[in-house]
Ligand code: SF4
């Protein structure tokens with residue numbers, strides 16, 4: 001049995017979404033849209049646990065809460081003692097669902113919200129849901145307080161663009177005492193899909209993802225080597241037909257890893273043109289999280305329980 005290189009697995013529950021965010025490459029997504037079957041989701045989790053799976057992230061090129069099985073997915077993973085995280089805009093987080101997620105001790109929810117006003121929110125997300133999203137994020141916080149629960153850990157993130165740059169400080173000030181974590185990122189290119197940041201920096205041999213990134217499982221079971229691969233161009237296997245052990249020996253996987261070891265991307269135009277291949281400074285503009293570092297270009301999901309234990313140990317060693 002082959003162990004997972006990364007203890008995290010990312011599930012794209014669906015690639016459907018009602019939003020049309022200006023920083024998202026979905027507008028260029030030509031692949032089919034759908035929702036992962038519950039059967040496939042359970043099969044992958046059951047297969048991955050003996051191989052070292054510890055946490056699942058419900059995230060992909062769609063809104064996870066559009067999936068009618070969303071709560072069942074969280075429940076199943078929690079029953080298996082896994083840490084569970086998701087990213088959402090929050091407008092579908094009804095009070096009943098929020099209560100259920102608190103009861104299940106879901107580990108973490110990160111909300112994307114790129115404005116402090118209705119007008120700019122509408123322009124950047126292309127949906128008139130600012131009031132609803134803010135109201136539902138605040139309701140979750142209120143319910144956590146009511147139940148005296150630390151779960152789920154809440155985070156909000158803001159992606160800076162021309163239209164909202166001036167709102168950055170207001171955003172930080174509004175959220176920093178409400179949620180557990182605030183992050184402000186500069187926009188990026190989603191490989192070469194958008195032109196939001198410069199590539200005039202030192203080139204790297206690899207972005208690191210094919211070798212050590214978490215498995216990125218698309219709604220139909222296909223595995224992509226890359227979290228930015230919105231059109232599934234870097235497919236290294238199909239878990240609707242193959243086992244996890246077979247994926248490792250898939251020739252696509254071996255070839256892509258080789259390219260990322262040598263730095264020769266001639267057969268991978270997407271990687272060759274990707275903005276993640278450059279040492280771009282200051283991509284994280286602001287954070288109040290101990291897990292992230294301003295100026296770096298990536299963040300690692302650390303299970304909430306691990307964070308709590310770390311904090312406890314720090315407190316003990318200081319006393
Ligand atoms: S960024 Fe998220 S919410 Fe916005 S269009 Fe893309 S998938 Fe939908």
Ligand code: SF4
Nearest residue numbers: 191207226271274276
């Ligand atoms: S170089 Fe870009 S497209 Fe290729 S694996 Fe890395 S992030 Fe993905």
